Amino acid sequence: MQILPRSFAQLVGVVIVAGSFAGCAPVQTAPVPAPSGPAAAVPGSPVLAAPAYKPEFGTMWTFEAPPLEYWRTTYNFTPDQGWLDNVRLASVRLPNCSASFVSANGLVMTNHHCARQCIEESSSKDSNYIQTGFAAANLRDEKKCAGLYVDQLISIEPVTDRVRAAVTAATTGERATQRGEAIAGIQRQCETGSANTCQVVSLYQGGIYSLYRFKRYSDVRLVMAPEGDIAFFGGDPDNFTYPRYDLDLTLYRVYENDIPFKPANFLRWSARGPVENEPVFVVGNPGSTGRLNTVAQMEFLRDVQYPATLAGYTRQLDIYGQLTKGDTAAARRYQNDVFGISNSQKAVTGYRTGLVDSARAANKLAFETEFRQRINADPALRAKYGGTWDAVAAAQSQLATFNPTLRYHGFAGGSQLLTMAAQIVRIASETTKPNAQRLTPYRGQGLETIKAAVSRDRNIDTRYERLALAAQLRAAQSELPATDPYLGATLAGRTPEAAAAALVSGTTLANTAARRALIEGGAAAVAASTDPLIVLARAIDPLNRSVTAKADSLNAIIATNAEMIGQALFAAYGTALPPDATFTLRISDGLVKTYAYNGTIAPYKTTFFGLYERSAAFDNKDPFHLPQRWIARRDRLDLATGFNFVSTNDIIGGNSGSPVINRNAEVVGLAFDSNIEGVPNRFLFDATTGRTVSVHSAGMIEALRKIYDGGRIADELQGVTARR
Amino acid sequence: MQILPRSFAQLVGVVIVAGSFAGCAPVQTAPVPAPSGPAAAVPGSPVLAAPAYKPEFGTMWTFEAPPLEYWRTTYNFTPDQGWLDNVRLASVRLPNCSASFVSANGLVMTNHHCARQCIEESSSKDSNYIQTGFAAANLRDEKKCAGLYVDQLISIEPVTDRVRAAVTAATTGERATQRGEAIAGIQRQCETGSANTCQVVSLYQGGIYSLYRFKRYSDVRLVMAPEGDIAFFGGDPDNFTYPRYDLDLTLYRVYENDIPFKPANFLRWSARGPVENEPVFVVGNPGSTGRLNTVAQMEFLRDVQYPATLAGYTRQLDIYGQLTKGDTAAARRYQNDVFGISNSQKAVTGYRTGLVDSARAANKLAFETEFRQRINADPALRAKYGGTWDAVAAAQSQLATFNPTLRYHGFAGGSQLLTMAAQIVRIASETTKPNAQRLTPYRGQGLETIKAAVSRDRNIDTRYERLALAAQLRAAQSELPATDPYLGATLAGRTPEAAAAALVSGTTLANTAARRALIEGGAAAVAASTDPLIVLARAIDPLNRSVTAKADSLNAIIATNAEMIGQALFAAYGTALPPDATFTLRISDGLVKTYAYNGTIAPYKTTFFGLYERSAAFDNKDPFHLPQRWIARRDRLDLATGFNFVSTNDIIGGNSGSPVINRNAEVVGLAFDSNIEGVPNRFLFDATTGRTVSVHSAGMIEALRKIYDGGRIADELQGVTARR
Secondary structure, eight states: OOOSTTTTGGGTTHHHHTTSOOOOOOOOOSOOOEEOOOOOOOOOOOSSOOOOOOGGGOOOEESSSOOHHHHHHHHOOOOOHHHHHHHHHHEEEOSSSEEEEOSTTOEEEEOGGGSHHHHHHHOBTTBOHHHHOEEOSSGGGOEEOTTOOEEEEEEEEEOHHHHHHHOOOSSHHHHHHHHHHHHHHHHHHHHTTSSOEEEEEEEGGGTEEEEEEEEEEOOEEEEEEOOHHHHTTTHHHHTTOSSOOOOOOEEEEEEETTEEOOOSSOOEEOSSOOOTTOEEEEEEOOOOOOTTOOHHHHHHIIIIIHHHHHHHHHHHHHHHHHHHTTOHHHHHHHHHHHHHHHHHHHHHHHHHHHHHOHHHHHHHHHHHHHHHHHHHTSHHHHHHHTTHHHHHHHHHHHHHHTHHHHHHHTTOSSOHHHHHHHHHHHHHHHHTSOGGGSOGGGTTTHHHHHHHHHHSOOOOOHHHHHHHHHHHHHHHHHHSOTTOHHHHHHHTTSOHHHHHHHHHHHOOTTSHHHHHHHHHHHHHHHHHOOOHHHHHHHHHHHHHHHHHHHHHHHHHHHHHHHHHHHHHHHHHHGGGSOOOOOSSOEEEEEEBOOEEETTEEEOSEEEHHHHHHHHHHTTTOTTSOOOHHHHHTGGGSOTTSEEEEEEOOOOOTTOTTOEEEOTTSEEEEEEEEEOGGGGGGGTSOOTTTOOEEEEEHHHHHHHHHHTSOOHHHHHHHHTOOOOO | OOOSTTTTGGGTTHHHHTTSOOOOOOOOOSOOOBOOOOOOOOOOOOSSOOOOOOGGGOOOEESSSOOHHHHHHHHOOOOOHHHHHHHHHHEEEOSSSEEEEOSTTOEEEEOGGGSHHHHHHHOBTTBOHHHHOEEOSSGGGOEEOTTOOEEEEEEEEEOHHHHHHHOOOSSHHHHHHHHHHHHHHHHHHHHTTSSOEEEEEEEGGGTEEEEEEEEEEOOEEEEEEOOHHHHTTTHHHHTTOSSOOOOOOEEEEEEETTEEOOOSSOOEEOSSOOOTTOEEEEEEOOOOOOTTOOHHHHHHIIIIIHHHHHHHHHHHHHHHHHHHTTOHHHHHHHHHHHHHHHHHHHHHHHHHHHHHOHHHHHHHHHHHHHHHHHHHTSHHHHHHHTTHHHHHHHHHHHHHHTHHHHHHHTTOSSOHHHHHHHHHHHHHHHHTSOGGGSOGGGTTTHHHHHHHHHHSOOOOOHHHHHHHHHHHHHHHHHHSOTTOHHHHHHHTTSOHHHHHHHHHHHOOTTSHHHHHHHHHHHHHHHHHOOOHHHHHHHHHHHHHHHHHHHHHHHHHHHHHHHHHHHHHHHHHHGGGSOOOOOSSOEEEEEEBOOEEETTEEEOSEEEHHHHHHHHHHTTTOTTSOOOHHHHHTGGGSOTTSEEEEEEOOOOOTTOTTOEEEOTTSEEEEEEEEEOGGGGGGGTSOOTTTOOEEEEEHHHHHHHHHHTSOOHHHHHHHHTOOOOO
């Protein structure tokens, strides 16, 4: 469940950005600021009686509506409110991940891949902690992570009625503005005169609004991080797979007033770790799921969007194949790029697998039919929501008709030089406009971010550029009608190979100074430029604006109706079905469980034996290379200690770093990924073979004690009175 | 590549036996006896110029026609005749497996699963060597395996012309008789006045006939066998899979005149074992492939035969599910049955996977089209072979029309009691007939074998019987027309459940004495019996005879034409394509190679670390239980030693025990299985992910020295002057 750029984040919002000059604006997940009110956890009420739980919606339950009856009947598990409050307050959110308090002195556990920035910034010119790992010998040695904070969800308050009351206008646009203002107002009011951070969370796409109040802890220090090679052992090939052998762990400590914070609520360490077939709970912040997508939306992804994305990966991999054929030095140089693309290919193939799977598709269709029948059976609901599915389907079919135009006129994929040329042309035109009239990626901070990205020094690989541009033009030629003006502008009668060669050899844009001069020269410099890529970008720009506007209006229809379907779901099913992920706190139940794989059985856990096996089986070659310390200290380890394990919990990007706890709220693991069979769960959840992959609690302790001289930290986690 | 009954052997000839009262006659693979002639290795000549190698035909090359040019261009490997002769003479055949001479003093290496009978028979009431393993401390301690022999292929002689010359008759039946007599005559002549064993081998289904002359060694003694739990570690779940951790090894020694035989040709031990990406060769006796099957035959298997077989497995597994639900004692009791059926299900699913795979199917169709074009382009070949494919296709479609009738009227699957009732009725009728007029399974030794099987004591599980019979009747009801006389006879207006309950509770056939009395009473006793199952079997018997006769005549058409297609293949392609497997000596080339699996990469080798990993990951539970000695002596081992490895060689049941050698003809491994991806290779070979799984040469030595106190044996294998 790597939420690094190239796996999950790359795919977020891919439909929306496909047609535009995509900038580099970070994904917006930060909570928005506002006022205060009484803490309570009461969801709104559905209009119709709630039916039984639907497994395909997964188990990302909110703390507003924990499924107490379902847990009781499924696991004979009946947590009281104290259990739920303790677990909620022990769990925290990082800017991009999940984490939890795991000691009386404020230790916070998360994944190594969530903490790379702090680990890198804590390093110095004499130390590279990504390479060597780091374990503070004492409190003084713990290193403050600049700018890092953790948010603790201290209360949840229903504000659905307040938001609804503010929305009185007739048009969709005005209603959206009113809604946004109401939400901002509630958040502002919540934060006024308080140190808290507040966020109005929209569940079921507007079915419920809840005010989440967070206590923010802003003094976070690095306590322990293993070497990158053991945290991400197996690298991109093993990413999204199991059996697995990763110590994807980082420990922070929260300080207040320069002394360790003593949280009232923290998770104690399990003495025995995960037991096969026991129920366990993952508590964290899943980022984004698409389970409420309509059949039409899923079909669009399956038949249009994902095939195009996958074809792009294939083109890129073909190019690397050409660049590295018979050249081992080049193969080494491009290895990380190839692994990265293969990894994205693995993820998207996985998402699509879930959509292609006929059993899952039939299940989805059956649900949508039932859902629509429930809505249509109630005249008021029918009047309000009855037409939404068809509206989405009509817009999706419209979008499908010009998808190749949208992609190629948008310069999607391929050449970095062409993309920068397009951005230079747009920086010139957008700078002069008022913010609200700019193209979306150039609004707010977007413009400056894109400027900075284009202006920075880059190492342009012209051989790659030429191949990439040629491949892009060949693909455009095969997908667009011969009369398409894009082909006229780019090829101008040449073959794709000849056009690419001429454009790449003729442009000066590989030179940073040339790019900066064009940006600084503004519209006049851009208009006067005879650089062949700038000339080309000027020609394509109006084509792109036209097709993007067309796509934007259709996507707006889809977004509006999708929101209504979310509200309809809540009206028809209440909280019997968990809402789509919102990067806010959820609790997912599941079982520690083996599964059928590779013609045999995948074990519920792995051990340190397996780590050494996988390294030895690949002759210790990268990415199966063990850090020196793990080689030297091998004999200290009890190799039969559990290292990773799997469970049927429902997680996705954003859940990285979530604690896995047993029914006593004790830590048995640390979630960090999904197996390959779990990747399709993005759209339709299925626990037959999909699994959450976690670091085993016993493995973390064993490594701390035997490999990292971290007895001080292990003692603290296990609640042992300090021995040193 | 377990050639144990339930994996491969069960499936051999499944089309032919499906409609008959299948007896228990062993698969006939023993060579047939006859005369002598000059040793030579010259294949016949094809009529048309031979085209390029077709990868889908695999690499089971004969020693008559080693693909020297293909090896040279593929691996830059150019063995001389001495290399080939040495390898051929160092390889030997066991009655059901492959093996090789691996020391100057006559050590023979094969798989543990090939040697179970000898290991069991060498045990005594005080020792169970399957459980404890066995390693002879010295020569005196080596234990003779009664009745066991190994056959060494000492010469190959072309006899195609002699066989052809003898076949002069006009009708198919008479020609077959003449051919059989000619072959028997050649074999007899070869064996007369010689100690050798001779076999005329039909390659390309009659395209070439070769006389194989074997030297037989009949004093074979058990030297070393590990515990069954380490030889078959992972049991049925891990069977047909990789990564794998099995010491599937047994060492014999051949004696002559009570002293160790000193073979002139034996394989030396490699000092470094298999190296990633190096070419390796598997030399052994593959039993049966179906690569020459026509598209129509493959479609029949894919659409009719295998789905029926798989439905039968599903029914059986459902029954075990009912018998064991919530009953852990029953679950333990039936565990081996469930594993066994799951294993067969795995194999058949794998075979069918290869047939369903659209890329492979397209490949097959393209080849058949090309093949037919080549034949049709030559008037003489066209006249002789042009009509064969359509004849096969017509017979297969005919067979498809009454397949359910053939299966259910034949009592296929399900109740043991009903099967025995049917056999009792047939023993009575067939005994009185001349051999040639009997139903096929009752000819020759068949009658006595079936009699013995029905007469022996059996532990009949009546709960299972009732469920199995009910399931069988339900399935018949769903597949046969309501008016089918079988349904009338079995159900007689009752529900399947009621009929099954009445039949099982009413019969006395669970009683051995009752069965023996009916057999001894002959036709009169059977005719007079009022046992409900005997009454039923009498009613079904004529239905079965009628449908079986119909199927037999269609299968005879298929067999005749298939033989002609084999001959056509040789005429069109010569020895450029290897012939289908014949349980005679072949040499297959391949590479030691990783492959894509489970979203990541399967390593080319495993190590002892992985063995301990898999055991620990399953908490040392059966079938991942380690023998005590392996637990106690773990620290003696260098755990990074290679244990198993994979290569792209082409093997199938019968190849078990084959040596894997490098280009220096040194042993780098011992083949024992295929991975799950390799199972579909039965029909169309594909080396993308299909792999041969072998024991690593270094792992065998390490285990002998550190676990089995077998330094004496390891020294002998490695050619070290004895140290003790």
